Amino acid sequence: MPMVSETPIRDNTGLAIAQDKPWLAPLAGYSDLAFRLLSREFGAQVVCSEMVSAKGLYYGSSGTELLLETTGDDDPMVLQLFGNDTAIMERAMAPLVERGYRWFDLNMGCSVRKVVKTGCGAAMLCDIPNAVDVARTMVRLAGEGRVGFKFRLGWDADEDVYLDLAKRLQDVGAGWLSLHPRYARQGFSGEARWSALRTLVDAVDIPVIASGDLFHAEDAVRCVRETGVAAVMFARGALNNPAIFEEFTTLMQGGTVLRPDPEKTMRILRRHVALARAHCPDKTALFKMRSLVPRYVKLFPGAKHMRNQLTECTTWEKLDELLEQFFARWQAEGASFEPERICCPPSDGE
Numbered sequence: 299m300p301m302v303s304e305t306p307i308r309d310n311t312g313l314a315i316a317q318d319k320p321w322l323a324p325l326a327g328y329s330d331l332a333f334r335l336l337s338r339e340f341g342a343q344v345v346c347s348e349m350v351s352a353k354g355l356y357y358g359s360s361g362t363e364l365l366l367e368t369t370g371d372d373d374p375m376v377l378q379l380f381g382n383d384t385a386i387m388e389r390a391m392a393p394l395v396e397r398g399y400r401w402f403d404l405n406m407g408c409s410v411r412k413v414v415k416t417g418c419g420a421a422m423l424c425d426i427p428n429a430v431d432v433a434r435t436m437v438r439l440a441g442e443g444r445v446g447f448k449f450r451l452g453w454d455a456d457e458d459v460y461l462d463l464a465k466r467l468q469d470v471g472a473g474w475l476s477l478h479p480r481y482a483r484q485g486f487s488g489e490a491r492w493s494a495l496r497t498l499v500d501a502v503d504i505p506v507i508a509s510g511d512l513f514h515a516e517d518a519v520r521c522v523r524e525t526g527v528a529a530v531m532f533a534r535g536a537l538n539n540p541a542i543f544e545e546f547t548t549l550m551q552g553g554t555v556l557r558p559d560p561e562k563t564m565r566i567l568r569r570h571v572a573l574a575r576a577h578c579p580d581k582t583a584l585f586k587m588r589s590l591v592p593r594y595v596k597l598f599p600g601a602k603h604m605r606n607q608l609t610e611c612t613t614w615e616k617l618d619e620l621l622e623q624f625f626a627r628w629q630a631e632g633a634s635f636e637p638e639r640i641c642c643p644p645s646d647g648e
């Protein structure tokens with residue numbers, strides 16, 4: 299049995315948040331419609347969009363509309379926005395609510411220079427009153443419980459703001475809180491401090507979603523057990539292996555997972571290519587696939603050769619050919635390959 303928080307959780311999100319229902323994290327450049335649909339097919343229960351600029355929406359920038367693309371199968375989808383200006387956020391978001399988007403998230407965790415130099419993303423952790431004003435506006439527009447906030451511990455070590463911020467966000471009607479427990483200045487270095495997730499779970503009574511160093515399904519099982527979070531969201535773990543969602547559910551139910559699974563990897567790749575071709579403009583989709591294929595196949599022999607060949611791949615037909623060759627070689631030479639058996643025995647006291 300996973301750990302249960304001592305404080306009863308107040309879930310008024312309409313997302314049926316639960317420990318065994320994993321989320322796909324927002325991933326700029328990756329969590330597009332095709333990847334969200336793929337993740338759902340492999341067991342993601344809630345999916346987040348790439349971050350969308352409130353300013354971009356307000357000024358009608360080209361490309362922004364593409365980030366908003368969704369379909370009936372892409373539900374429930376959380377649309378993540380970034381922006382630090384209350385007035386612009388209001389004008390950007392109101393039409394989205396009218397168009398039927400139901401769940402929103404505010405990015406207060408992105409530490410990329412391009413974003414923080416405009417005062418957005420994790421830079422919002424340096425001005426809590428403004429962050430709360432933007433949050434209040436978003437909740438007023440979308441409704442109580444319909445907006446989540448994703449943030450880090452603070453800007454720099456010893457500048458923890460997450461607890462104070464979390465309580466204020468709860469007070470203005472946040473539906474859920476997602477914490478990536480690193481400082482903005484850390485980027486992705488060091489280790490995510492999961493103990494802060496536990497502290498946050500104890501401090502608020504709305505759902506806390508864990509992010510950070512959930513590279514494999516078993517990491518997430520451990521995170522749930524150690525922290526009592528309401529749910530986990532997979533980011534880099536999903537980019538390496540979209541089957542992570544079903545693996546996580548299997549492990550949470552006490553089952554065993556065999557990994558890596560070459561047949562499944564091939565199935566995932568073919569399906570991702572089909573979804574990308576159906577939902578994204580050709581060139582962008584092909585470039586994205588070129589960057590994802592090496593992640594999917596990195597545990598298999600021949601992955602390096604594949605990566606080199608991909609740099610010259612400019613058509614879908616060529617990509618198909620490379621994939622076929624890769625797996626044909628695998629079938630011919632991979633007989634001695636033993637996948638790892640992974641299970642998560644119940645922890646002490648369960």
Ligand SMILES: Cc1cc2nc3c(=O)[nH]c(=O)nc-3n(C[C@H](O)[C@H](O)[C@H](O)COP(=O)(O)O)c2cc1C
Nearest residue numbers: 323324325326348349405478509510511512533534
């Ligand atoms: C390629 C990439 C793009 C990301 N884009 C976003 C984003 O648009 N919005 C956001 O809140 N976080 C974004 N993140 C952060 C992730 O959602 C997540 O919090 C972080 O990767 C920590 O989780 P992990 O260690 O399990 O990968 C991104 C991370 C990566 C690696």
